[in-house]
Amino acid sequence: MANRSFADVQALAKEVKLIAGRVSLGTDGAPTIATVTVNGQSVPDGVGFSVGGPLDTGSTGTYYVQLDDIYSGLLFASASFHRLGTANELRGSVKSHYETGTDDADSKKVYIEFYDSATDPDLATPATGSEFTFLFVLRNSSVVF
Numbered sequence: 001m002a003n004r005s006f007a008d009v010q011a012l013a014k015e016v017k018l019i020a021g022r023v024s025l026g027t028d029g030a031p032t033i034a035t036v037t038v039n040g041q042s043v044p045d046g047v048g049f050s051v052g053g054p055l056d057t058g059s060t061g062t063y064y065v066q067l068d069d070i071y072s073g074l075l076f077a078s079a080s081f082h083r084l085g086t087a088n089e090l091r092g093s094v095k096s097h098y099e100t101g102t103d104d105a106d107s108k109k110v111y112i113e114f115y116d117s118a119t120d121p122d123l124a125t126p127a128t129g130s131e132f133t134f135l136f137v138l139r140n141s142s143v144v145f
Contacts, residue, residue, distance in 0.1 A: 049068060
């Protein structure tokens with residue numbers, strides 16, 4: 001079970017949680033959690049996760065989002081690339097998701113791959129300064145519905 005305070009979200013299923021974030025890409029596709037300014041302070045644009053990229057995964061165009069907490073189910077995952085100065089549009093695809101209810105670093109990773117629309121199915125590393133966003137819909141409880 002995640003040990004965070006969550007705001008209310010209306011859903012037909014019980015114990016649905018949303019994790020969303022914006023990731024900035026630096027040199028060689030190195031990812032960092034993007035920041036926003038709130039009341040004059042720079043804060044992460046998303047919480048409850050960390051990120052890794054091609055230098056961590058050993059694969060061009062492959063990134064991961066590692067969840068900080070354990071969730072009992074991944075109901076939905078989506079990723080979108082935001083082009084900033086690149087020639088071709090890239091398409092994000094969720095490659096695999098973590099093993100639900102398991103508490104080790106590798107099992108809590110959701111892998112995302114980016115493909116160049118001009119040379120699909122070739123993986124592509126987005127240009128420096130690009131960003132991607134993601135949304136995960138998770139189940140927090142192990143109760144069977």
